[in-house]
Amino acid sequence: MTTVGILGASGYAGAELLRLLARHPQLQVAWASGESSVGQAVAERYPGLAAAFPSLAFCSQDEGLDKGADVLFTALPHGRSATLADRMAAAAGLVVDLAADFRLHDPAAWTAWYGGAHPAPGQLGAWPYGLPELHRDQLPGARRVAVPGCYPTAALLALAPLLRAGLVEPGGIVIDAKSGVSGAGRSPADPSLFSQADENVSPYAAGSHRHTPEIEQELASIAGRPVAVTFVPHLVPMTRGILATCYARLAGGATSEDSRACYQAAYEPEPFVDVLAPGRWPRTRAVATTNRVHVAAVTDRRTGRAVAAAAIDNLVKGAAGQAVQCANLALGLVETAGLDLVPPGP
Numbered sequence: 605m606t607t608v609g610i611l612g613a614s615g616y617a618g619a620e621l622l623r624l625l626a627r628h629p630q631l632q633v634a635w636a637s638g639e640s641s642v643g644q645a646v647a648e649r650y651p652g653l654a655a656a657f658p659s660l661a662f663c664s665q666d667e668g669l670d671k672g673a674d675v676l677f678t679a680l681p682h683g684r685s686a687t688l689a690d691r692m693a694a695a696a697g698l699v700v701d702l703a704a705d706f707r708l709h710d711p712a713a714w715t716a717w718y719g720g721a722h723p724a725p726g727q728l729g730a731w732p733y734g735l736p737e738l739h740r741d742q743l744p745g746a747r748r749v750a751v752p753g754c755y756p757t758a759a760l761l762a763l764a765p766l767l768r769a770g771l772v773e774p775g776g777i778v779i780d781a782k783s784g785v786s787g788a789g790r791s792p793a794d795p796s797l798f799s800q801a802d803e804n805v806s807p808y809a810a811g812s813h814r815h816t817p818e819i820e821q822e823l824a825s826i827a828g829r830p831v832a833v834t835f836v837p838h839l840v841p842m843t844r845g846i847l848a849t850c851y852a853r854l855a856g857g858a859t860s861e862d863s864r865a866c867y868q869a870a871y872e873p874e875p876f877v878d879v880l881a882p883g884r885w886p887r888t889r890a891v892a893t894t895n896r897v898h899v900a901a902v903t904d905r906r907t908g909r910a911v912a913a914a915a916i917d918n919l920v921k922g923a924a925g926q927a928v929q930c931a932n933l934a935l936g937l938v939e940t941a942g943l944d945l946v947p948p949g950p
Contacts, residue, residue, distance in 0.1 A: 606935065607634040609673035609696065611680055611688075614638025614662055616786050617702050618679040619650050620924035626656035628928065628942030630935075634673050638662035669695045675935070677927055678702060682814075686723040698934055699748045700927045704814065706731035706750035713817045734930040736939070737874050738764055738822065743933040751930060754922025755781050755815040755837060758848035760822050761877065761897050762914035765870035767826050771862055772852035772910050774827035779819065779835045781848040784888075787839075787918045802841050810836045845888030846922060849913045854903055863901040863910060871899065875940050876921065876929070886915030893917060894945040895925035920945070 608625060612618045613636035625633050636646060641662040647654035649662075663671075669691050676696035678685045685692065686705040693699065705722075708714050709729035714722040722728060731750040732742035735757060743749065752760070759779045766772045782805075816835045823831040864882065871877040877897045880886065886898035894917060901912035916922050925943055932939050 605632045606630055606675060607632055607673040608675045608677065609634055609668050609671065610636040611665055611668060611676065611678040611685075611692075612637065612702075613646075613679065614641040614644075614649060615679055616919055617923040618677075619653070620919045621677050621679065621927065622646065622650070622653055622657065624920075624924055624928050624942055624945075626653065630937055630941060631675065631928075631931070633657070633660065635663050635668045635671055636660060637665045637668040639665055672696060674698065675700065675931055677924075677931070679923075682718060683720075683723070686727075689724045689727055693748070697747060698931060700734070700751060700931050700934075701731070701749070702751045702923055702927055704753060704818070706748070707733060707752060707818050707821075709821060710817075713821070717814050717817050733822065734926060735760060735822075736926075736929055736933060737761060737871070737877060740933065743930055744936060746930075746934040749927075749930045749934060751923065751927045753815045753818055754783065754787060754846055754916070754918040755779075755813070755835070755848065756818040756822065757922050757926065758846045758897075758914040758916045759819050759835070759850055761916075762848055762850045762899055762901070762912040763823065763852065764826055765866045766852065766863060766901065766910055766912060767823060768870070769862075769866045770855055771858040771866055773855050774823065774829060774831045776853050777823070777831070777833045778851040779833055779848055780838070780850070781835070781846060782838045782840045783846045783918055784840060784842040784844045786844045787846070787922075805838055805840050807836050807838045813837055842888065844917055844919050845892055845915065846918045847886060847888050847913065847915050849911065852910050852912070854905075854908050854910055858903055858910065859905075860902040863903055863912070867899055867901060876943070886913050888915050888917075890947060891915050891917050891921070892947045893920060894947050895921045895929060895943045896945075896947075897921055
């Protein structure tokens with residue numbers, strides 16, 4: 605059995621890691637840290653995990669790193685993992701980071717979007733970007749992986765096949781995305797309080813969201829030239845889920861049939877991506893609590909644009925599930941191990 609340690613296990617993404625790893629046939633949680641919850645039983649903070657972890661309690665970050673593990677998942681606030689890079693490498697054979705610390709390749713981009721100098725600039729670009737559907741060849745045998753953000757996961761899976769196939773132009777892309785309140789994390793914040801979020805929909809961080817450079821970096825890699833996108837996220841009154849609806853200028857005479865064929869070719873071998881039938885569109889409820897992705901696209905010949913959409917669960921495929929998927933690939937395990945999940949009922 606392969607041992608696992610989790611840094612930042614007391615937050616939503618960390619709790620999702622615990623939930624998924626509880627059913628993993630080859631990965632076993634040895635310890636879980638939570639700086640604000642040291643000594644507290646996991647079952648007390650998350651009663652739903654009581655049966656899976658009846659005696660596990662949160663330890664401190666230092667205690668966990670001193671213990672070490674075969675695999676280390678980190679779900680710490682942005683910027684924290686980079687300060688621990690050397691200690692994490694010494695503590696585990698495989699490090700899978702769910703934060704933004706190693707997603708970007710350009711130190712200047714980190715400074716511009718996250719503020720301040722990056723704590724480990726020499727490691728930027730050295731961690732594979734853990735979106736298996738785009739970078740599967742970089743993951744087997746990897747010793748460190750940077751898991752993508754939730755919004756980039758949805759937007760990239762909607763747009764990448766169309767851009768790679770030359771069906772859309774790289775300029776003028778607009779991404780309109782909606783997310784549930786769990787995307788804001790467990791720490792209380794006014795916009796995500798029930799009385800503020802319920803029966804309310806609002807855009808936020810328009811033109812300044814930190815996931816923007818991630819999306820642009822990956823799309824530029826596909827396009828072979830710099831790409832700038834208009835990205836507007838919205839907070840909607842649901843607990844989990846992301847729906848990204850993307851608009852891009854058509855290249856040439858691309859049709860809806862071309863778009864669907866492009867998706868089929870890109871995603872037919874992918875175990876977690878479902879290309880929806882014509883006339884059907886992604887819904888967050890259909891992928892909730894799972895690692896699945898639903899995608900669909902059409903071309904609007906009247907306006908000369910493609911409309912592409914993807915739905916994911918922000919805590920699973922957008923965070924913990926993708927991390928486990930990447931770990932499976934890095935370790936040479938079955939890619940779907942521990943991720944055979946089904947959505948809830950009505």
